[in-house]
Structure formats: structure tokens, C-alpha cells
Amino acid sequence: MKNIEKILLSLCACIVLLIFTCGLILTLRSDDWKKRTTPLPYETVTALCAKLGLAKDHSLCNGRKEVYAPDFHDILRDTFRPYEAYEIDSSEAATYEEVEKKIGVFKYECDDVATTGDGFSFYSCRYDLRGDREFIIGIMYTYPDNTVFRINTPMGYDGE
Numbered sequence: 001m002k003n004i005e006k007i008l009l010s011l012c013a014c015i016v017l018l019i020f021t022c023g024l025i026l027t028l029r030s031d032d033w034k035k036r037t038t039p040l041p042y043e044t045v046t047a048l049c050a051k052l053g054l055a056k057d058h059s060l061c062n063g064r065k066e067v068y069a070p071d072f073h074d075i076l077r078d079t080f081r082p083y084e085a086y087e088i089d090s091s092e093a094a095t096y097e098e099v100e101k102k103i104g105v106f107k108y109e110c111d112d113v114a115t116t117g118d119g120f121s122f123y124s125c126r127y128d129l130r131g132d133r134e135f136i137i138g139i140m141y142t143y144p145d146n147t148v149f150r151i152n153t154p155m156g157y158d159g160e
Contacts, residue, residue: 034068036132036134037068037069037130037132037134037135038130038132039066039067039068040067040068040069040129040130042063044129044130045060045061045063045067046061047105048060048072048103048129049061051101051102051103052072052075052076052079052102053079054075060072060075068130068135069128069129069130069134069135069137070135070153072129073137073153076103076137076151077151079094079102080093080094080098080099080139080148080151081093081094081148082139082140082148082149082150082151083147083148083149084149084150085150085151090142090145090147090149091147093147093148093149094147094148095141095145095146095147095148096125096141096146096147096148097146099125099139099148103127103129106127106128106129106131107125107126107127108126108127108128109125109126110123110124110125110126111123111124111125113143120142121142121143121144122140122141122142122143122149123140123141123143124138124139124140124141125138125139125141126138126139127139135153135154136153136154137151137152137153138151138152138153139151139152140152
């Protein structure tokens with residue numbers, strides 16, 4: 001019986017250590033991206049605030065703090081309303097043309113149209129507000145109607 005108790009105690013210690021280590025890694029990684037990029041230039045923040053219709057006293061637009069590209073993620077999602085994530089009719093989502101008017105200057109590449117086995121056609125474009133490829137916003141559009149159906153990021157902000 002004592003061997004089983006020792007094994008169970010060792011197993012519990014390993015589990016606690018594993019949970020602690022995972023928590024520590026996630027904490028360290030959560031701000032790790034800030035080491036690889038810099039805040040957005042004032043001109044970029046000002047342009048984004050204007051194009052996205054944010055008030056000058058908005059927390060991202062008032063000039064009181066450093067603003068990074070990920071800070072605009074929720075605003076972009078709410079502005080472009082990808083119909084898959086919002087579970088809305090595709091007619092309520094933004095189109096490629098609307099995205100281009102607001103953030104097209106930050107686009108750096110688009111893929112060719114792809115078609116799935118069930119006949120769904122789409123293409124993706126990638127946008128980088130900082131220009132350093134650290135926080136890339138991938139927007140997927142249906143084809144041929146060019147409607148936003150998904151927005152992806154490499155940082156787990158997808159919300160899908």
C-alpha cells in the first residue's frame with residue numbers, strides 16, 4: 001500500500017508542477033510579442049482612428065498611451081463583421097471594397113481564389129498595421145461576392 005501512496009504522491013506532484021509550468025509559459029508568452037514589435041506610429045493610429053470612425057477621445061485615439069496593432073483587433077472585427085463569427089447573414093458583413101477603403105493601405109498580399117470540395121470559393125488577404133509582420137490580420141472573403149466571412153490572426157484573437 002505504501003508504494004501506491006508514493007506513486008500517487010509523485011503523480012500529484014508532477015501534475016502540480018506541470019500546471020504551474022504551463023501557466024508560467026502562457027504568462028511569459030502573453031507579452032512576448034511586445035518584444036518583437038513596437039507601438040504604431042502616431043500617424044498610423046491617427047489614420048486608423050479616422051478611417052474606422054473612432055472619436056478623438058477614444059482610448060486608442062487620444063494619444064495618452066502606446067498603441068499596438070493588436071489593440072485594433074476587436075474594432076476591426078466589429079467594423080467588418082465577419083459573418084461566420086457573428087452568425088449573421090452575409091449581406092450584413094463588410095465587403096472587400098469596404099475593407100480596402102479603411103485599411104487597404106496596410107495590405108501586403110492576397111491569395112488566389114480557392115474552391116473547397118463542396119464548391120465554396122474564397123480568397124484571403126493579409127494586412128499588417130505596423131509593417132513588421134508580427135501581428136498579421138488575415139481576412140477571408142467569399143468569391144465572387146467579396147464578403148468578409150472570417151478574420152484570423154496568429155495570436156489566438158480569431159474568436160472563431
